[in-house]
Amino acid sequence: MLDIRFIRENLEEAETRLKTRGAGASLSGFRELDERRRTLLQETETLKALRNRVSDEISRVKDKSEVQGQIAEMREVSQRIKVLDDGLRSVEEELEAFMLTVPNIPSPETPVGSSEADNREVRRCGIIPELTFSPKPHWEIGEALDILDFERGAKITGARFTLYKDSGARLERALINFMLDLHTSRHNYIEMLPPFMVNRESMTATGQLPKFADDLFHLEGVDYFLIPTAEVPVTNIHRGEILKSSQLPVLYTAYTPCFRREAGSYGKDTRGLIRQHQFNKVELVKFVHPSDSMKDLKQLLDNAEEVLRLLELPYRVVELCSGDIGFSACRTFDIEVWLPGQNTYREISSCSSFGDFQARRAGIKFREDEKSKPEFVHTLNGSGLAVGRTVVAILENCQQEDGSVIIPQALRHYMGGLEKITAKS
């Protein structure tokens, strides 16, 4: 959520910067609601002050028959207060509902643009393998090795669900452990294993609700949602808390499965592991001091890139433009891994700063020192990495002409020493 006071005082500027996201983002209607709210608030508070004062006077009088007049008068004041409060509540609900649908303002560093096409490539890293044969897509490799079973995944559940088998399942688990170990032991993140279902408040705090309910799986019988990313439960760890500034930055990493409806992407990536309703991800989440949040974002990005460097997978970093960043984000870098089977780069991580947008929704603050007022922290997060897509990248980049796949050196320890996945005869 945006800072209401900032908007009140800088409506033009806020509106202009918001518009760089596209036509949808607007603050029209804000001024009127905000003013109605403050008018009602002042009226009702004036009456409450009167009532408090007179009630106090009444309490000092022993013989209540002397104050029947005041009591009757206050009875009417109370009724008037009730009416004003009802009006106030409905205006506040309207304002709140409106503000919850306004996206974050892109940071000044975010390149202005209208779509994916305006994203800016930042760098390319790693060496694209020179294959002496025509590379296969991962679904063919995985099926030939009998480590990915798309048909049975679909039988068990439906489209966009996959059964991992044998070395495939092991590879997925190896990657999760590898990533968690890297981030905890080398990058100083604390490991968390949060609930995979969250309530409505948590989804609202990080920005998935109210606008993106269609992307979420909602449970029947209880008002819980399956998490679309660990960002939701992990950011909500500190919802409604005031942290000490000495605690900052707080760094968490978490493995979770992620569940997404993928509504509106019916034709896209129908084959393979790229777009699943359920996939695994190791997430990085940071709560930081506002003053160095961009530095923190670069560092988080580097932590995610390190996974690819160690796995020796080629990738590039892309900075998203204003028209392409997510609802809650103010600045985002995507990491895209090279996929030879599809001859293209595909997103494997998205690292964002949310400024104080999520912190304000979630009420996550810190105190500079004992005396100072609490301020909102900045929240950041990024995939470190999407595990399924990392499997895809390994299968496609490390494939051999004979159909086998060489396990990256860094992962072999986690694969029980296995160097290569080969088809069983």
Next chain:
RNA sequence: GGAGAGAUGGCCGAGUAGGUCGAAGGCGCUCGCCUGCUAAGCGAGUAUACUGGGAAACCGGUAUCGAGGGUUCGAAUCCCUCUCUCUCCGCCA
């Protein structure tokens, strides 16, 4: 699923014949004093949000004792609903 108990400030913990309770007391913390060091001691301070005024320091108002509603001139205290926590039984990994 059945039965019962509870939810108060950073923590512990008073407060139920409704008013002087934003809330005793203790601990913790901050500042000052004292002090060979440490400990102890003494004094002062120590919630959050919204809102009005002010350049600001700051001053004023309102709300908040799990959440929401009700009764009342007035609710931490009475009534209703919900949520969560704990104990016992059942069930289960």
